[in-house]
Amino acid sequence: MPAASALSVLIVDDQATMRSLVRNGLKQIGVTNIREAGDGEEAVSALVARPANLVITDFNMPKLDGMGLLRAIRTYEPIRNTAVIMLTGRADPELVKRASQYGVNNYLVKPFTVVTLRGKIEEVFGAIT
Template sequence: MPAAASIQTLIVDDQMTMRALVRNGLQQLGITNSREASDGEEALRSLLARPAHLIISDFNMPKLDGLGLLRAVRSHEPTRKTAFIMLTGRADRELVQRAVQFGVNNYLVKPFTVQVLREKIEQVFGALT
């Protein structure tokens, strides 16, 4: 992936504060092209209307949780290759294993720093320029 500014990101979390924290972290990294959704269903509709390069999604949300969103993204041909980072306060082994089984690209545990956010994104895309 070229410059950070070219990465189109979809931030999915039912908490507005967490979406703002992720958005601000991305902006500090130069990733300015982002949009938001408050649950998995809204995210899926948004993604089908306008693709993204990266989804950063909370695990625990109403309607459609992060695992459900991940499964839907991976099962739909136009979105199958979209990078997906799961964001959660739960770092238990079972959840991580299920996310890996469904094709998650990386995992980000709350609370996180901008440096950790950068590392997780770079592990997926390579160095941000």
């Protein structure tokens, strides 16, 4: 049972508004170690420089999308065990299937609530306090 304050989270989304919504939701459940990236390329650089416990990433982004980011995380040994929650505006079965093949840990469909966000994180890490 990890403490929410012990989690290190990287939010990856090309829309500042969505990053803000996720950040505010994380703060409401007690997560304080939060970083942000505007696309997958920026996220990979951030993770290599300083790994995180959890990446919450959008699917549709310029440069390197969420699927590309997931593949990059899973193929780079130092960060391959990082938990990844895919944030998407659509529950497309093909997207879910492809992300599952690459080892996504969970999905969060927009729009989401703080309760849903917490639930998705707890499905990955167990109850957080």
